[in-house]
Amino acid sequence: MNGTAPTPVLTLLYVPADRPDRVVKALASAADVVVVDLEDAVAAGHKDAARASLAEVLVGATRPVQVRVNAVGSPWFTADVQAVRTLGSSIGIRVPKVSDPDGVRALSAIRRPLHLLLESALGLERAYELATASPAVSSIGLGEADLRSDLGIVGEPGMTWARSRLVVAARAAGLPAPAMSVYPNVRDLEGLAESCALGRSLGMLGRAAIHPAQLPVIEKAFLPSREQLARAREVVERVGEATADGAGTVVLDDGTFLDVAMVDAARRTLALADRAESAG
Numbered sequence: 001m002n003g004t005a006p007t008p009v010l011t012l013l014y015v016p017a018d019r020p021d022r023v024v025k026a027l028a029s030a031a032d033v034v035v036v037d038l039e040d041a042v043a044a045g046h047k048d049a050a051r052a053s054l055a056e057v058l059v060g061a062t063r064p065v066q067v068r069v070n071a072v073g074s075p076w077f078t079a080d081v082q083a084v085r086t087l088g089s090s091i092g093i094r095v096p097k098v099s100d101p102d103g104v105r106a107l108s109a110i111r112r113p114l115h116l117l118l119e120s121a122l123g124l125e126r127a128y129e130l131a132t133a134s135p136a137v138s139s140i141g142l143g144e145a146d147l148r149s150d151l152g153i154v155g156e157p158g159m160t161w162a163r164s165r166l167v168v169a170a171r172a173a174g175l176p177a178p179a180m181s182v183y184p185n186v187r188d189l190e191g192l193a194e195s196c197a198l199g200r201s202l203g204m205l206g207r208a209a210i211h212p213a214q215l216p217v218i219e220k221a222f223l224p225s226r227e228q229l230a231r232a233r234e235v236v237e238r239v240g241e242a243t244a245d246g247a248g249t250v251v252l253d254d255g256t257f258l259d260v261a262m263v264d265a266a267r268r269t270l271a272l273a274d275r276a277e278s279a280g
Contacts, residue, residue, distance in 0.1 A: 012035050025212075029212050036057070036068070048079075064092075066094045067094065085110065092114070142159075142162060178205070186213060207222075
């Protein structure tokens with residue numbers, strides 16, 4: 001069992017590629033990942049200019065960046081991918097409206113990390129197949145606006161099954177816990193926090209944002225409380241002691257039964273705490 005967990009990504013900030021000034025600000029923001037968007041945030045008449053600006057605004061980028069291209073089969077997809085090919089090799093591709101595993105395998109020839117967005121009933125139904133279609137797949141997520149429209153879902157409760165389905169598929173494929181889709185009301189920070197709490201209870205981790213003001217709310221929602229942190233430390237310590245003594249289980253003072261398998265979750269909690277300490 002690995003003794004450490006990777007530093008988790010909690011915040012992703014979308015920024016339109018046709019606004020170079022905003023891209024520069026996003027790159028200087030506190031977001032863990034900046035997603036430069038060529039798709040929904042850019043009008044059809046601005047696609048070419050947005051694509052042309054990528055090399056200029058992302059030259060020398062030293063932080064995690066993804067470019068959301070237009071969907072496979074759209075008039076802009078091929079040119080989008082060609083533009084990303086000219087960028088640094090660490091820059092990933094965020095692919096919207098994914099539903100075809102063969103298409104994902106074809107995209108692996110780009111030799112970039114692939115971050116897939118599932119936005120239809122078919123895509124969601126194929127979640128595990130898509131997640132395992134290629135070693136290049138680095139994450140899967142939902143495009144909730146399109147998925148809600150496709151399924152006729154109204155309100156947060158209706159997304160519970162879809163989110164859980166994604167969490168299970170990601171875990172089964174050995175991928176990071178999926179981040180939540182954007183919360184569209186940038187002024188409703190209380191609603192954002194409540195929605196994040198719901199997603200966290202389902203096993204999701206982190207969230208995409210469309211405004212910098214949403215970033216601290218998202219981060220706080222997914223960081224562990226003092227009580228959760230203390231519990232995680234106790235789990236790791238007590239189970240570690242039990243293992244050293246040749247036992248595989250332990251009972252905490254409050255009567256909770258633990259075994260070695262529960263340490264993974266505790267270590268993920270500790271990794272979140274380490275992230276918070278590193279950020280100051």
